[in-house]
Amino acid sequence: MATLLSSGLNAFAQSGVPAPVEPLKTHDPVVVKAMEASEGHVKMPGGVAISPDGKWLAYTVGRASATLHLMELANPDPAKDKIVGPNGDTSCSNADPVWSPDGQWLAYTSSCTGSSDKPGQEQVFLWSKATGASKQLTHLSGLFHQVAWAPDGKTLAFLFVENATRSAGATAAMKPWSGVIGEDGIEVQRVAAVDVATGELKQVTPEKLHVFEFDWAQNSSEMTYIAAPPPGENNWWVADLYTQTLGQDPKAIVDTTKVTGALHGLQMAVPRFSPDGKKIAFIGGLMSDQGSTGGDIWVVEAKGGEPVDVKPGIDGTPAYLAWVDNGKVGFVEDRRGKVRIPDYDVKTKTEVPGSALEMSEVSITGGSIKDAISVSKNGVFAFVKSGLTAPPEVWAGPETAIKQVTHLNDGATLAGGKTESIEWTNEGFHVQGWLTYPANYDPAKKYPMIVSVHGGPSASIGPRWNVMANYSLAGYFVFQPNPRGSFGQGEKFTEANRKDFGYGDLRDILAGMDVVEKKVSVDPKREGLTGWSYGGFMTMFGVTQTTRFRAAVAGAGISDWLSYYGENSIDQWMTPFFGATVYDDTAVYAKSSALTFIKKVKTPTLIIVGDRDGECPAPQSFEFWHALRAEGVKTQLVIYPNEGHHFADPAHEKDRDERMLTWFQKEMPAE
Structure with a gap:
């Protein structure tokens, strides 16, 4: 051995540039x-975002070089979509749309930044609903994702690795081994926040913590996040759930090595503040990869305490969640190849009768987190749906009347x-x-x-x-x-x-x-x-x-x-x-x-x-x-x-x- x-x-300890793979001889x-x-040759929609009033839909088409579309849901005609890009430039990639809380601005990422930034470096842009024009908000150097507006609309936050040399994820190519292993060249992903009015950027979370996912509280002055000491590639499996008031030190409120019961020693993902800021819901379970999310829905008091499993014993797997109101959590559930989107009462630990949207033999997605969907304040859903007999398309509408709104792959x-x-x-x-x-x-x-x-x-x-x-x-x-x-x-x-x-x-x-x-x-x-x-x-x-x-x-x-x-x-x-x-x-x-x-x-x-x-x-x-x-x-x-x-x-x-x-x-x- x-x-x-x-x-x-x-x-595999050799130095130098590796030789390319020789093609098959026959x-x-x-x-x-x-x-x-x-x-x-199908077109791939993604990056779905429904406006807060449920009237406008933003979505992307393509991956490596995405095009950002805006559609009016009252008249869902793709031929009338607005195409968004800095100064109308769609030659690069414009993606990851996120609406401001008042629906007047659409934040998105773009690599169409001109000569002022290094080639390929993405930045955050803001598209104005009033003027139809975009302006560049950030001038970053590094990698960032999961852009999220603060509820007061004054700040944008995102996960950020300053001067990153590679993706922060474990599935990306690792750096070649050199230097002091485990000490040199460690890159830490933190939450950064940028002032929408001034463009001023601040690192919000401490350098000693690598953050994997986060969420704003409704008061716009607190956050909750999943984090662990670096290196991030390794330590998601031992990450804790934190809360932090901006400008103050973070507080660990759930450490799964210390809790009792079914959550002990397992993983956490998708933390979400309740609307009143008193509780945090998250998915907890046995997960083998960060980003491949699944488990039960757990709720804990925002000040700390013992987490409670609000849906024990069901035979499906939640992958994404959001609060419906202070007493109910909705989630996307994988159940033997079927998708369910039910609401659960966190107090009674029961499914709300008649709340579940069910779809057989389809897959849905819509954002950077697995199985993410977008929901407006008045209950309009939007997501990408595909299945065994249907290529991917964007679907949107109220829960009782969701319909296909794009026709990118008709005839496929x-x-x-x-x-x-x-x-x-x-x-x-x-x-x-x-x-x-x-x-x-x-x-x-x-x-x-x-x-x-x-x-x-x-x-x-x-x-x-x-x-x-x-x-x-x-x-x-x-x-x-x-x-x-x-x-x-x-x-x-x-x-x-x-x-x-x-x-x-x-x-x-x-x-x-x-x-x-x-x-x-x-x-x-x-x-x-x-x-x-x-x-x-x-x-x-x-x-x-x-x-x-x-x-x-x-x-x-x-x-x-x-x-x-x-x-x-x-x-x-x-x-x-x-x-x-x-x-x-x-x-x-x-x-x-x-x-x-x-x-x-x-x-x-x-x-x-x-x-x-x-x-x-x-x-x-x-x-x-x-x-x-x-x-x-x-x-x-x-x-x-x-x-x-x-x-x-x-x-x-x-x-x-x-x-x-x-x-x-x-x-x-x-x-």
């Missing part, structure tokens, strides 16, 4: 055709086969997943199937447009399960794989495969396994536990939890799942490590990773590749330069996807 680890680390015609046919057709929800039971658990059919499916024929396991593990796969269309077009079934450990089926289900990684969740997946095989024409001799992050671990571990899979592709996986503990940049996430550090209980880590069972592997496995991945570092992939090669198992390792856990280079993404499909086509071809 030590030799493997040493060789792996040495391989291109399988089936793969090329499927890749070309599956390339999405599914590239691959149909997708349907599959449900089954295993060992007392009710499990759900998604099955995508091969394009032009003929039940008289047998087809190969690829099982794709999501990351997390605290996450879920929801209903999506054009699900893995390249695999479907190439003639494969695709099965995407949400096994125990996933969101969408209550906290007990999410917590069911603690200290059991790779065992119960794998049995859930295999049981789901049995159900699929009985339902459709799957060739059991041509089944493959793949996944990224936790799905990459499940792939590496899965092929040590069964020979059922003919081929595997492990993306950004984890092969040895023991060495991983000391290699990654986010080790704080592991204790809630394993129950102890690796130094206190090596056995619980070893039992779920693929290298413990490496001699059982027979499955040809492709391994893919970014060289600057801090969540699942490249040495983990190197160790698995090294071991398979030593055991005579067919394998290949591909490392992409300057990539983190999430790839940023579109060329790398395309090359990765082609290599994955090519691997399956070679080992278990579709006929």
